[in-house]
Amino acid sequence: MIPISKPFIGEEEKRAVLEVLESGMLVQGPKAAKLEENFTAICSTQYAIATTSGTTALHVALLAHGIGPGDEVITTPFTFMASVNAILYVGARPVFVDIEEDSFNINPALMEAAITPKTKAILLVHLYGYPCNMDAIMEIARKYNLVVIEDACQAVGARFQGRPVGSFGTGCFSLYATKNIMAGEGGMITTNDPDFAQRCRMIRNHGMQRRYYHDMLGYNFRISDLHAAIGLAQTERLEHFTEVRKANAAFLNSHITRVKTPGVRPGYEHVWHQYTIRMEHGGDRDAAVKKLNEAGIGTGVFYPIPAYRQAHLVAMGFGYLSLPVTECMVNEVISLPVHPLLSQMDLETIVEGVNKL
Numbered sequence: 545m546i547p548i549s550k551p552f553i554g555e556e557e558k559r560a561v562l563e564v565l566e567s568g569m570l571v572q573g574p575k576a577a578k579l580e581e582n583f584t585a586i587c588s589t590q591y592a593i594a595t596t597s598g599t600t601a602l603h604v605a606l607l608a609h610g611i612g613p614g615d616e617v618i619t620t621p622f623t624f625m626a627s628v629n630a631i632l633y634v635g636a637r638p639v640f641v642d643i644e645e646d647s648f649n650i651n652p653a654l655m656e657a658a659i660t661p662k663t664k665a666i667l668l669v670h671l672y673g674y675p676c677n678m679d680a681i682m683e684i685a686r687k688y689n690l691v692v693i694e695d696a697c698q699a700v701g702a703r704f705q706g707r708p709v710g711s712f713g714t715g716c717f718s719l720y721a722t723k724n725i726m727a728g729e730g731g732m733i734t735t736n737d738p739d740f741a742q743r744c745r746m747i748r749n750h751g752m753q754r755r756y757y758h759d760m761l762g763y764n765f766r767i768s769d770l771h772a773a774i775g776l777a778q779t780e781r782l783e784h785f786t787e788v789r790k791a792n793a794a795f796l797n798s799h800i801t802r803v804k805t806p807g808v809r810p811g812y813e814h815v816w817h818q819y820t821i822r823m824e825h826g827g828d829r830d831a832a833v834k835k836l837n838e839a840g841i842g843t844g845v846f847y848p849i850p851a852y853r854q855a856h857l858v859a860m861g862f863g864y865l866s867l868p869v870t871e872c873m874v875n876e877v878i879s880l881p882v883h884p885l886l887s888q889m890d891l892e893t894i895v896e897g898v899n900k901l
């Protein structure tokens with residue numbers, strides 16, 4: 545089976561982990577510091593703060609912005625649940641806005657109608673590695689004085705009008721094993737605000753600036769240097785990985801004829817964390833997935849259910865919600881392998897399998 549994702553682990557990653565083990569400096573040492581530095585370069589931001597995961601990056605970002613009980617956060621229901629769970633961790637309320645059909649991302653045209661006096665932030669998601677419409681979103685944020693948190697967990701290296709994601713608002717990234725670059729587990733926050741960066745560092749490490757003096761409630765969200773070492777080696781590979789993902793997506797786009805292929809708007813730089821097609825017009829997605837899998841093609845359904853219909857959100861009273869584009873996409877999307885370890889034969893197998901649907 546051609547896997548839907550596959551981490552690349554080379555000699556540099558192995559050597560870097562051994563180096564850390566031999567150094568005895570296992571947590572938040574020089575590798576974490578260099579990983580942070582490399583992220584400031586990737587995102588063109590002044591500061592980057594490493595955490596244990598994308599989820600904890602989002603959690604810390606919300607806390608450091610002072611978002612909590614009584615606040616509302618506008619977000620997308622078509623995402624990995626961590627985006628929404630982070631809002632719940634801080635006691636705020638997610639307010640779901642429907643997505644755009646062509647980008648799968650939150651629709652800025654529907655945002656203003658969702659803003660109330662309690663709205664404090666927009667938590668958007670650059671889904672599948674495709675940037676949101678940042679012009680429209682930043683304009684709304686400025687007009688209503690809202691914090692912008694970019695869940696860029698799937699989108700490291702993506703750009704909107706030439707500017708890296710994670711540099712518009714507060715960036716949150718994941719270095720989970722299947723991401724475009726990975727550390728096994730890991731996360732990163734990016735920002736240009738020195739005070740905010742300092743708050744993030746403190747929340748990450750039990751509220752400490754000075755050892756054993758706790759100025760605020762914090763957590764242990766420190767990255768281990770073993771993970772940071774892997775992530776650091778991968779940052780050196782990001783450009784190459786992204787080029788291969790783009791080339792793979794271009795091949796699929798130009799050879800798949802039986803279904804509509806994903807387009808990219810001018811000025812949006814997609815980094816193809818996922819390559820996602822749709823079973824439109826009532827096509828049977830389950831049957832298509834079965835056929836593809838039988839042909840040896842791994843698939844993913846990201847995501848089969850809107851966030852507002854997950855059990856804990858239904859229990860909170862969100863069960864009545866039904867946003868039409870989201871409702872449609874959860875039944876239609878199929879992601880195909882696009883990762884950098886695909887061979888030419890793999891790509892041809894994928895094309896042939898899809899064109900037989």
Ligand SMILES: Cc1ncc(COP(=O)(O)O)c(C=O)c1O
Pocket residue numbers: 597598599600623624626627669695697698717718719720730731
């Ligand atoms: C959109 C999105 N947000 C948040 C996360 C959470 O990241 P992590 O798994 O590193 O906690 C992920 C990935 O898993 C994700 O895809």
